[in-house]
Amino acid sequence: MGWIDRLKGVFSPQAAITKETITSSKELYNAMFEGVESSSGVAVSPELALRYTTVMICVRVLAESVAGLPCILYRRRADGGKDRAIDHPLYRVLHDRANAWNTAFEHVEGTMVNLAMRGNGYSYVERNAKDQTIGLIGLNPDPVEIKQARDWTPIYTVTMPDNSRQTLKTKEMHHIRGPFPKGYIGQSMISLARDAIGLGQAAERFGSHLYKNGVKPSGVLKHPQKLGPEATESLRNQFQEKYGGLSNSSRPLVLEEGMEWLALSINPDDAQFLETRKFQRSEIAGIFRVPAHLVNDLERATFSNIEHQTLDFVVHSLRPWLKRWEQAINRDLLSTAEQGEYFAEFLIDDFLRGDFKTRMEGYALGIQNGIWNPDEIRIKENSNRRDDGEGGKYWRPANMYPPEAGGMMPSPDIPAKKSA
Incomplete structure (x- = not known):
């Protein structure tokens, strides 16, 4: 073809x-x-780069991390609070099911893969008669074309299921742009970091060929006599058959007729092969802003600093992605009238949870100072409210009560005395 x-x-x-x-x-x-050839001579494209293990791990970490966070649609309250807008169709689209055949997790995961690799995530927006979003259909970003109308609004041309090309209105397209956007289009991290990824792929291929060839280190056979072309070819084939390949790499050499084996290759350590692979792994993880321990680099990881590295990952890597998602959702999926009443937000509490002892100490301080009540803590820990009805009460230190209460916490059965 x-x-x-x-x-x-x-x-x-x-x-x-x-x-x-x-x-x-x-x-x-x-x-x-x-792909486009990098400086190392290796062709790099989004699809080829995904076969490189470090890129695949980074893309997977970002996609699964964002997709694993619940995206909630809220309704603003007059007192500055918020309530879950479970009666709005968009709530189900963001939280449970993006369309008839994709879950919310699958949709976000696929869109994040496109964002991380190609710099853009596109979805076709399904709306009802009330102009409310009732579905999102992910699109392949490669064939999407964007032009600018006379009023500066973007015009999207996409490929339909029947391979026809169709122009969509702005309200029919949900577009999330990646880092370093140029106008309406985000840039691909794969293309921006082509040389770094190509060098990592070259080192990976070098290691594969090293084991494939089998004889390590490679060298030459020295024969005391002069051999003709046929004898040379026969000797080469016999030697490769017996000692070539990974399965024969540990077999001892048996040389006859006074032949000698002269090693010529450079040791992988001398060629800094392993160091190159480690450096490229760290560099590419830095390009995607993924912590080293999440790409299986545990050389400098300890039990005490992994928690802080995870927190750094949430703040400096995930949070910018989540802001892109939240603001694009508010812009594309809510009508102008709805934007003042509703907004979308990802829940990141699970990522910020510490160990059990640290959480309990924090909860205790929150209850003692009246920040939370016991029922709110139980909900955070995925437990039901207390059955005795006492979990909804707020507490605070006795010395923080007003003078009319005598500076003491009043008894639940005796009302506080009023000052004269």
């Missing part, structure tokens, strides 16, 4: 094929599927 046939669905089949369109289309196809 030619590259033009494989581009169906990206470009309209009815479009006139000219030299200019062929050139631009082929370049786009190479960037999407075959």
Whole structure:
């Protein structure tokens, strides 16, 4: 199948094929599927980069971390508080089911993969007669084209299921942009870090070929006599058959007729192969802002600092992504009239929870100072409210009560005395 046939669905089949369109289309196809060559000589594209373990781990960590956080639609209260807007159709779309065949987790996970790799996440917005969002359908970001209307609003052209090209209105598209946006489009971290990823892939391939060839270190066989072409080829094949490949890498060499084995290759440690792999793993994790321990780099991790690294991950990596999601949801999925009443927010409490002893100490201080009541703490710990009805009361230190109460906490059965 030619590259033009494989581009169906990206470009309209009815479009006139000219030299200019062929050139631009082929370049786009190479960037999407075959990759762009990096300085190390390795082609890098989003799909090829995902086969590199460190990139795959980073993308997976970001996608699963964001998708694992509940996204809640709230209704603002007049007193400054908020209530869950469970009666709004968008609540179910964000929290439970994005559409008829995708759960909310699956939709967010897939969109985050596109955001982390391609810099953009697109979803088609389904609305009811009241202009309320009732569904989100994830779109492949590669064939999406964005143009600018005369009033500066973006116009999206997408590929429909029947491979036709259709222009969508702004209200029909949910668009989340990644870091370093250029106008309406976010930039791909894979393309920006192409050389770093290519170097990591080159080191990984070097290690694979090192084990594939089997004879370590590689070298030459020295024969005391002169061999003809046929004898040389026969000796090479016999030697490769017996000692080549990973399964034969530990077999002892048996040399005859006075032959000698002269090692010529550089030891992987001398070539700093392992150090290169470690450095690239750390560098790529830094590009995606994923802590080292989450990409299986535990050299500097301890039991005391992993909790702080996780907190740093939430604050400096996840939180910017969550703000992009929250503000894009409020902009795209709520009508102008609804934006003053509703807003979306991710719950990050689970990531910020400490160990059991630390949580209990914090809860105790919160109850003693009247910040929370016992029922609120039980809900945070995924438990039901107290059955005796006493869990909804707030407490505070006795010395914080007003003078009319005698500076003491009043008894529940005896009302506080009023001052004369």
